[in-house]
Amino acid sequence: xxxxxxxxxxxxxxxxxxxxxxxxxxxxxxxxxxxxxxxxxxxxxxxxxxxxxxxxxxxxxxxxxxxxxxxxxxxxxxxxxxxxxxxxxxxxxxxxxxxxxxxxxxxxxxxxxxxxxxxxxxxxxxxxxxxxxxxxxxxxxxxxxxxxxxxxxxxxxxxxxxxxxxxxxxxxxxxxxxxxxxxxxxxxxxxxxxxxxxxxxxxxxxxxxxxxxxxxxxxxxxxxxxxxxxxxxxxxxxxxxxxxxxxxxxxxxxxxxxxxxxxxxxxxxxxxxxxxxxxxxxxxxxxxxxxxxxxxxxxxxxxxxxxxxxxxxxxxxxxxxxxxxxxxxxxxxxxxxxxxxxxxxxxxxxxxxxxxxxxxxxxxxxxxxxxxxxxxxxxxxxxxxxxxxxxxxxxxxxxxxxxxxx
Amino acid sequence: xxxxxxxxxxxxxxxxxxxxxxxxxxxxxxxxxxxxxxxxxxxxxxxxxxxxxxxxxxxxxxxxxxxxxxxxxxxxxxxxxxxxxxxxxxxxxxxxxxxxxxxxxxxxxxxxxxxxxxxxxxxxxxxxxxxxxxxxxxxxxxxxxxxxxxxxxxxxxxxxxxxxxxxxxxxxxxxxxxxxxxxxxxxxxxxxxxxxxxxxxxxxxxxxxxxxxxxxxxxxxxxxxxxxxxxxxxxxxxxxxxxxxxxxxxxxxxxxxxxxxxxxxxxxxxxxxxxxxxxxxxxxxxxxxxxxxxxxxxxxxxxxxxxxxxxxxxxxxxxxxxxxxxxxxxxxxxxxxxxxxxxxxxxxxxxxxxxxxxxxxxxxxxxxxxxxxxxxxxxxxxxxxxxxxxxx
Numbered sequence: 044x045x046x047x048x049x050x051x052x053x054x055x056x057x058x059x060x061x062x063x064x065x066x067x068x069x070x071x072x073x074x075x076x077x078x079x080x081x082x083x084x085x086x087x088x089x090x091x092x093x094x095x096x097x098x099x100x101x102x103x104x105x106x107x108x109x110x111x112x113x114x115x116x117x118x119x120x121x122x123x124x125x126x127x128x129x130x131x132x133x134x135x136x137x138x139x140x141x142x143x144x145x146x147x148x149x150x151x152x153x154x155x156x157x158x159x160x161x162x163x164x165x166x167x168x169x170x171x172x173x174x175x176x177x178x179x180x181x182x183x184x185x186x187x188x189x190x191x192x193x194x195x196x197x198x199x200x201x202x203x204x205x206x207x208x209x210x211x212x213x214x215x216x217x218x219x220x221x222x223x224x225x226x227x228x229x230x231x232x233x234x235x236x237x238x239x240x241x242x243x244x245x246x247x248x249x250x251x252x253x254x255x256x257x258x259x260x261x262x263x264x265x266x267x268x269x270x271x272x273x274x275x276x277x278x279x280x281x282x283x284x285x286x287x288x289x290x291x292x293x294x295x296x297x298x299x300x301x302x303x304x305x306x307x308x309x310x311x312x313x314x315x316x317x318x319x320x321x322x323x324x325x326x327x328x329x330x331x332x333x334x335x336x337x338x339x340x341x342x343x344x345x346x347x348x349x350x351x352x353x354x355x356x357x358x359x360x361x362x363x364x365x366x367x368x369x370x371x372x373x374x375x376x377x378x379x380x381x382x383x384x385x386x387x388x389x390x391x392x393x394x395x396x397x398x399x400x401x402x403x404x405x406x407x408x409x410x411x412x413x414x415x416x417x418x419x420x421x422x423x424x425x426x427x428x429x430x431x432x433x434x435x436x437x438x439x440x441x442x443x444x445x446x447x448x449x
Numbered sequence: 450x451x452x453x454x455x456x457x458x459x460x461x462x463x464x465x466x467x468x469x470x471x472x473x474x475x476x477x478x479x480x481x482x483x484x485x486x487x488x489x490x491x492x493x494x495x496x497x498x499x500x501x502x503x504x505x506x507x508x509x510x511x512x513x514x515x516x517x518x519x520x521x522x523x524x525x526x527x528x529x530x531x532x533x534x535x536x537x538x539x540x541x542x543x544x545x546x547x548x549x550x551x552x553x554x555x556x557x558x559x560x561x562x563x564x565x566x567x568x569x570x571x572x573x574x575x576x577x578x579x580x581x582x583x584x585x586x587x588x589x590x591x592x593x594x595x596x597x598x599x600x601x602x603x604x605x606x607x608x609x610x611x612x613x614x615x616x617x618x619x620x621x622x623x624x625x626x627x628x629x630x631x632x633x634x635x636x637x638x639x640x641x642x643x644x645x646x647x648x649x650x651x652x653x654x655x656x657x658x659x660x661x662x663x664x665x666x667x668x669x670x671x672x673x674x675x676x677x678x679x680x681x682x683x684x685x686x687x688x689x690x691x692x693x694x695x696x697x698x699x700x701x702x703x704x705x706x707x708x709x710x711x712x713x714x715x716x717x718x719x720x721x722x723x724x725x726x727x728x729x730x731x732x733x734x735x736x737x738x739x740x741x742x743x744x745x746x747x748x749x750x751x752x753x754x755x756x757x758x759x760x761x762x763x764x765x766x767x768x769x770x771x772x773x774x775x776x777x778x779x780x781x782x783x784x785x786x787x788x789x790x791x792x793x794x795x796x797x798x799x800x801x802x803x804x805x806x807x808x809x810x811x812x813x814x815x816x817x818x819x820x821x822x823x824x825x826x827x828x829x830x831x832x833x834x835x836x837x838x839x840x841x
Contacts, residue, residue, distance in 0.1 A: 364588070382633055423648040448656070
């Protein structure tokens with residue numbers, strides 16, 4: 044049995060992975076919980092209802108929804124539901140660069156946010172009918188006799204099965220099954236006259252399949268649960284899951300009829316997830332870093348410049364680099380990105396200190412050092428921090444190497 | 450024409466360089482088919498003439514009677530053309546290209562394009578930058594090339610513009626975008642944080658990894674922050690950018706690619722004066738740029754490519770301009786680049802709805818750049834396209 048993380052170190056680990064890290068306003072309460080109770084609360088957070096859209100809501104500028112989502116990630120008590128929506132956003136990666144219509148991007152976010160923890164089958168069906176997705180992968184030009192294979196390919200390569208688990212024929216046939224799945228204005232429409240009603244053979248099964256049957260067929264393949272389990276493990280646990288670990292989680296997924304909440308519960312309760320070797324085993328993406336820093340500081344008003352700053356670090360919400368989404372890892376720590384992280388850490392620390400001096404928080408906030416590090420730090424770090432205080436110390440904690448690790 | 454951020458990008462974002470450490474755990478499918486290669490032979494400098502440059506009035510078939518028929522008002526008089534071969538010559542504004550040509554530093558590839566050309570700035574730029582005309586873009590052609598190779602360098606590619614060009618979009622965070630070197634300055638008060646990365650580098654496990662990556666990244670950042678744009682006879686916005694490119698190249702940062710752009714080429718009306726101005730700025734600046742590179746001993750370690758998303762319509766319009774077209778010439782500059790003309794000049798008689806039919810697929814150009822400049826096998830990146838013989 045691996046040596047496990049315990050106490051508040053384990054709780055903070057869970058909160059960083061399942062959400063965006065502990066929040067200064069609530070950390071003292073969390074730190075005392077036992078691990079299983081903490082997992083229960085995090086799982087319950089997945090059912091947090093979606094907040095109402097603000098009024099008025101300027102949907103002409105992508106900055107509106109980019110900043111609003113960051114704000115929700117920062118202010119959510121736990122943030123597990125937002126983190127999961129963020130995971131699915133990177134999985135079903137759609138970019139406003141092509142969609143342009145911000146309303147559609149926001150509608151997609153709301154769908155991922157509300158359906159993300161439920162059945163993966165329902166989620167795939169919903170994304171197949173999502174208008175931003177239809178426009179992103181050319182659903183409207185997928186017509187009987189002139190199949191556009193874009194969605195048929197990415198559905199299998201990136202959304203359900205992974206490369207190597209389908210043939211080029213499967214792509215053509217799946218594309219045929221989705222012919223006629225299009226949009227009019229902001230609505231999904233099934234354009235019957237564009238639908239190919241002929242017989243298709245997909246993954247060895249023959250029939251007059253439509254899109255919905257294809258979704259059922261694809262998600263029932265063992266390759267699908269393995270593909271999604273592997274991706275969840277790399278996102279939530281560590282970069283290099285073993286085959287056995289993937290298979291074990293894939294089995295949980297299949298046994299629960301592809302219920303994502305059940306699957307995540309098993310992941311977060313697993314010994315492998317809590318193993319000491321998993322502590323700080325991930326490099327935070329720019330969004331994870333920026334949101335985590337605001338939460339650790341207890342920043343009450345997220346500054347408007349933060350969204351531009353994450354962009355300079357290399358990650359912009361609603362604008363993944365391609366349908367393949369973002370890739371994680373040490374690649375985030377490039378020259379431009381590290382400098383930008385240092386700048387953002389400093390600006391956030393001084394922004395928060397100033398805001399706090401002007402208007403002291405109603406509830407006491409936990410000390411950043413405990414929220415961010417839980418006292419786990421090498422002497423190299425504690426030596427440097429010893430000579431610092433206030434915003435200058437906070438800036439070094441957040442900009443330093445320890446905090447870049449998730 | 451002005452391509453704004455949203456039109457232009459087509460899905461590319463960001464900053465952050467392409468960093469690859471050994472055993473870097475990559476998501477999904479990117480780790481496949483890694484190529485090992487030596488240090489790139491040449492840094493690739495890509496200059497995009499944004500808007501669609503009029504190829505027919507850039508490299509002029511001055512003896513062809515059809516030229517004057519297609520261009521009744523815009524044709525350059527034969528005595529004005531800077532003749533460099535028995536039937537082709539440069540626009541009078543391209544004094545700089547004539548000089549480069551005569552110094553054997555310039556290769557001209559005629560009729561570069563692709564099948565079923567798009568006349569949309571956005572889409573055609575996308576095609577050129579991804580080199581996957583048949584697909585919805587995923588990654589850029591240079592992004593894929595960088596992804597396919599292992600390196601420890603914390604900074605591999607720079608775009609001298611605000612937004613990252615799609616050509617750099619990659620599985621790992623793309624190239625750094627910058628408009629000035631100051632962006633890389635470590636903020637004062639954060640020296641202690643930056644020093645911590647060095648100390649972490651001596652620890653173990655993930656801490657050491659993040660420490661080493663951060664140290665490397667900051668080392669390069671400091672170096673860039675201390676740079677000053679190079680001196681020399683440069684003009685205008687392009688000149689200012691080339692001063693920065695020169696400074697980056699002289700600093701020997703191990704950069705593999707630099708991309709920049711020059712706007713203004715969308716000459717739908719009153720083209721004569723504006724095109725003259727654009728080309729003279731282009732030619733003089735690039736001539737100076739190459740001279741500075743040669744002087745610094747970098748002539749053979751850099752190759753500069755000048756492309757545009759499309760050429761313009763063969764037939765001029767009624768506003769003294771030209772509309773969006775298809776194939777056009779590409780210019781490749783460098784010491785040791787096989788100088789002179791490559792590829793056939795497109796026919797002026799056999800047009801496709803008043804547009805040129807391409808004679809050289811642009812992916813053949815890219816294939817030669819990947820094999821000649823990057824020393825890598827271009828086929829996994831571009832598919833099977835025979836490289837042009839650009840490098841000796």
